[in-house]
Amino acid sequence: MGFMKLLGALMLAGFFMFSLITFFVDFANENSVAVDIEGNDNLRSAQTALASNWTGVESESAGASTIYANMTMESGDETTTRGTLWKSLTAPLKATKNIFNIATVSLFGGQQEDSGGLDPKNIGLTLLGAFLLIATIAYGWKAWKGNPD
């Protein structure tokens, strides 16, 4: 099923990024290298955000299973008419957003606070992120409704 593949893929992507940053931070710590990885705010905040996403996955899946356990159905009902069960599983999407955050800050210099708007350098990445977001929503919709192709 497409939705399960997508959910697993986004979780794996977030875990990949988290373990990569953690590997480098631990590598730097254990070998007491000259480069201060922990002093890099972008890497540090991305690691913290991705770690909290994992706690989010755990609590959200617990919530989804509670919804599933408490779900009542009459005979002849559609199983997931409203999709309430899946609405709470947003942590993989947040992890993806965090990957884009660190890439935006590291590669494109981040959003300028004083300009009050979108930095021209970020437009490319924003377009890519927006497309991925729309495609993700459409794909999730397709997974249980089957409408868009």
Next chain:
Amino acid sequence: MDGKHGKETLIKMTKYQIPNMTSGMDEVLVDTARTIPSFIPMFLAFIWGVIFIGGGLAQKRRTGYMDIPMWATVASFATCMFAAPMMFTSGEMMIQGTTIAILLSITGLSGLWLILKNVFGR
């Protein structure tokens, strides 16, 4: 020398000492990075490009298809492994934390691309 033609005003290339080649490859890298700070990022970009283009074209020659996200991920990962020991040198640093952050971002984005391509593309 020749003031008439204004040769003193020419901007001259920076000269640097030839690195000591007898003390090993690592000393050469450190010496060059000390003189030219952009050497290491360019070196890492070279490694990335060699693995990406070389691997991708080899795959294309054999299978007629180049898996761009996969080779981007493989190249980024290999470049990360090259970059990690460069953090060891004390004194003048070979590699900066910013370079590591950029490298990790590219690796993360490549991995996301690879994983999403395998979900959306099938």
